[in-house]
Amino acid sequence: MKSIGSMLTVLVVALPLLISAQTPPDNNIKWVDWNKAVTEARQSNKIIILELYTDWCGWCKKMEKETFVNPEIVELLNSHFIPVRLNPEDKKTLYSYQGKMVTARQLLVSLEKNTDQIKYPAILFLYPSDFSTVYSEEGYIKANSFKQLLRSHLNNLEKMTAKLSKD
Secondary structure, three states: OHHHHHHHHHHHHHHHHHHHOOOOOOOOOOOOOHHHHHHHHHHHOOEEEEEEOOOOOHHHHHHHHHOOOOHHHHHHHHHHEEEEEEOOOOOOOOEEEOOEEEOHHHHHHHHOOOHHHOOOOEEEEEOOOOOOOEEEEEOOOOHHHHHHHHHHHHHHHHHHHHHHHHO
8 A cells, every 4th residue: 555655646746847848949951852952941941050070081070070060059959951872982873953863963063163172071152042041161161150051041041031122
């Protein structure tokens, strides 16, 4: 009888705590396939963030482990951007670009004209109006700097959208 009373006491005390407990946030970036990203960006008026990485790049791995796991960055990317990862050295995967199927390297060359000098990791920001507005950042970016960069691009998009709606 004592054990049943003890269990009931534990339930009475623990149940409100269990009910009020929140689901922990998802600390994973929801990377989108390039072939879906363009359509999604146009429909949602979001910037595509194209993360360029290679398998051999130590700074890419550091950014993945330190910057891309920051909860604020995960939230910003998942809520306000279309995040895409691209390995320009991948020769097997094909991507749709302007009605053609291209390799990762060909896609990169089409988007960014100075590809011979890119330092990895690199981030390309492609604005949804026509995807010709491309900004790039190269090298490892710490979490706080990356948050500021993301917010800056969100502000730019808001200004561009407001200007277009006035015209």
